[in-house]
Amino acid sequence: EAGVAQSPRYKIIEKRQSVAFWCNPISGHATLYWYQQILGQGPKLLIQFQNNGVVDDSQLPKDRFSAERLKGVDSTLKIQPAKLEDSAVYLCASSFRATGLAGGPYEQFFGPGTRLTVL
Amino acid sequence: AQRVTQPEKLLSVFKGAPVELKCNYSYSGSPELFWYVQYSRQRLQLLLRHISRESIKGFTADLNKGETSFHLKKPFAQEEDSAMYYCALAPYNNNDMRFGAGTRLTVKP
Numbered sequence: 693e694a695g696v697a698q699s700p701r702y703k704i705i706e707k708r709q710s711v712a713f714w715c716n717p718i719s720g721h722a723t724l725y726w727y728q729q730i731l732g733q734g735p736k737l738l739i740q741f742q743n744n745g746v747v748d749d750s751q752l753p754k755d756r757f758s759a760e761r762l763k764g765v766d767s768t769l770k771i772q773p774a775k776l777e778d779s780a781v782y783l784c785a786s787s788f789r790a791t792g793l794a795g796g797p798y799e800q801f802f803g804p805g806t807r808l809t810v811l
Numbered sequence: 812a813q814r815v816t817q818p819e820k821l822l823s824v825f826k827g828a829p830v831e832l833k834c835n836y837s838y839s840g841s842p843e844l845f846w847y848v849q850y851s852r853q854r855l856q857l858l859l860r861h862i863s864r865e866s867i868k869g870f871t872a873d874l875n876k877g878e879t880s881f882h883l884k885k886p887f888a889q890e891e892d893s894a895m896y897y898c899a900l901a902p903y904n905n906n907d908m909r910f911g912a913g914t915r916l917t918v919k920p
Contacts, residue, residue: 695854723906734815734897734910735855748907783855790906796843796862797906802855 694718696803698784704809710772713806717765717786723747725800726759726769727783735783741767742790774810781805813838815898817911824888825919832883832914834872834898842900844881846872847910849895858883858896868892888918 697716705711717724723742727735738757739749744764752759756775761767771778783805787798814837824830836842844861859867861874861881872883881898898911 725906725908732820732912734899734912735908736910737908740906747905787906791904796903797901797908799857799860800906800908804854 696784696786696801698782698803698806700806701804702807702809704811705774706811707776708773710770711774711808712768712770713782713784713808715767715769715784715803717767717784718801721786721788721801722764723787723790723798724761724767725785725787726767727785729781729783729805731780738769740790747790771808774808776810779808779810781807813842813900813902813907813909815900815909815911817896817898817914819914820912821915821917823917823919826890827887830885830888830892830916830918832896832898832916834881834883834911836879836881836898836900838879838900838902841903843903844872844874845899845901845908846870846881846883847897847899849897851894855897888916890918890920892916893918 699714725740726738729735738752739759740747741761744761759769784803785800787800816835846858848858849855870885895913897913901908
């Protein structure tokens with residue numbers, strides 16, 4: 693099966709500009725996640741969608757970051773305006789569901805990521 | 812609060828030597844623990860998880876609730892094991908995954 697797709701793969705912008713990232717999850721996966729991975733750190737969850745609804749966005753800097761998954765499939769993550777500290781790899785992941793009845797969290801499948809550089 | 816600590820940023824061993832990647836966690840509850848791996852130029856992918864109790868590519872991980880650890884072990888390292896390894900946890904009833912900072916394993920010939 694096709695994996696999680698992300699675009700663009702690389703983006704360089706100047707601070708105060710806007711940028712958007714796109715993610716297409718694995719077909720049939722209801723749950724979609726956006727992570728931020730700063731160099732030298734592990735991925736940090738920004739937002740989790742279940743179909744087109746937000747499950748958890750507690751770690752999303754809402755003053756500048758926004759995300760949507762309008763039809764419950766593709767998703768976009770936007771930064772407006774960007775700051776130097778937003779330079780990172782932005783990872784999208786999807787899972788069949790968030791959790792199973794008895795099996796705990798479902799496996800998350802990751803995309804290749806978008807490397808953002810803010811100058 | 813959920814927290815995952817991987818004390819070693821870098822770990823280097825020779826081929827055929829045993830390897831142990833350390834992971835400690837803090838969580839007030841019963842989490843599910845994972846090891847993810849990222850090989851050079853590849854995506855982050857699941858290596859193994861506690862609930863499965865499987866050995867994948869010769870790796871095993873034992874959950875020690877008393878020490879709140881989930882160390883990853885392999886008795887005989889291979890060069891193809893060289894990669895970035897991330898320990899992660901998620902609450903059992905949701906998928907709010909928290910990752911450690913990762914350990915870069917290098918297996919020398």
